Amino acid sequence: MDKNDEKSSLYQDIGLLFFISLFGMTAILMAITGNILLNVIYLFCAMTLLMITYFFGLVPSLISNIVFIGIQVVIMIYQYTNNINQIPWQLSFWMVIPLLLSIALYSMTRNQIILQKANSELRTSLIQRGAFDEETNLRTTVAYIEDIAVFAETNRRFDIPVTTAIIKIRYFSDLKRMMSQGQLEHLLKLTTSTIKAKTRTNDITYLLNNEDPTWAILLYTDTKGAQIATNRIKKGFEDNIETDDSLSSMAISMIVGIATWDAETMKTPYDLMNAGIHETQYDV
Structure with missing residues (x-):
């Protein structure tokens, strides 16, 4: 494995650890805040954002995260202007966590793709090196x-x-x-x-x-x-x-x-x- 592959592998591991840590932190915050219904709704929204990140890349993911943050801001402003007593300020962590999770997932998958490409190039090189049959010494x-x-x-x-x-x-x-x-x-x-x-x-x-x-x-x-x-x-x-x-x-x-x-x-x-x-x- 060359230096570039080692660096990609390191970044993939860092992304994975960061991703797992964020999910652990999210679980703790969900337990502390206690608003089960909104937490479950936001969790499904976060999973949707992660799927967008995985299948469509970073830019669509960032746009989707910005839209999600905007929706939460609009909901809180509406609750504040209508003098709703129980505004769930404690759930504001959902404005940041999905974005961080998306960035961590992108970093992890991007470096995984780089490693897959390197492996593909290695397989191609091995095939090319196998252009001669060992037993007959004829070209293949x-x-x-x-x-x-x-x-x-x-x-x-x-x-x-x-x-x-x-x-x-x-x-x-x-x-x-x-x-x-x-x-x-x-x-x-x-x-x-x-x-x-x-x-x-x-x-x-x-x-x-x-x-x-x-x-x-x-x-x-x-x-x-x-x-x-x-x-x-x-x-x-x-x-x-x-x-x-x-x-x-x-x-x-x-x-x-x-x-x-x-x-x-x-x-x-x-x-x-x-x-x-x-x-x-x-x-x-």
Whole structure:
């Protein structure tokens, strides 16, 4: 936690203690003054002001508190001018307490929001740091989406075709039920090593999903060039499966979907990724 976070946390604690102290003081004053009906009415008014503070912020809260104070002043002036004997002067603390409670609540919630924002930024940073899969050392979906944006910009500036290939294991859910955990891990490593070995150095490989293993490749080429590259990967994968003692007895094959970036129909990196995933349905 940096100094700003520590300061926000300290202010939040101070606001909380001040808020609790004010509520305790209010309870004592309500007991001392003894006017149960007016105290209950004013308490509900104070709770309403606190809800305004929480949901709408400081400025609406201050305006509402000023209106509440004005109403109390008007009531007391009316009672005084009409010579009402029992003017509840002892309840004048309600002019100050709701305002102080609102300020304490705002201070507490404001610093809480600052801490929440800091935590959100920390989570984002952790996600970005997790742009690489630890087991395969491949880039993940986070990096894939960011890199598509870079590839798309290159396509726009230099008119270089950009294509993605999405690779999956055919009938993986069925294979998963028949294979041991060791075989599954071995299959994923074999697939990853095959893709790495059969791609060019300037083609970037990603692991998009661990549960339903999905790999992706970004290539500076058109659909035809990507088809040649994926055929090479498929052939290498088939050869490796045939020569692998633990996997050769199973019907394991790849399915591939290829999509090319189209600036006219695609607006976000997700459009290219989803198009590639959709194309895997047609690889029979």
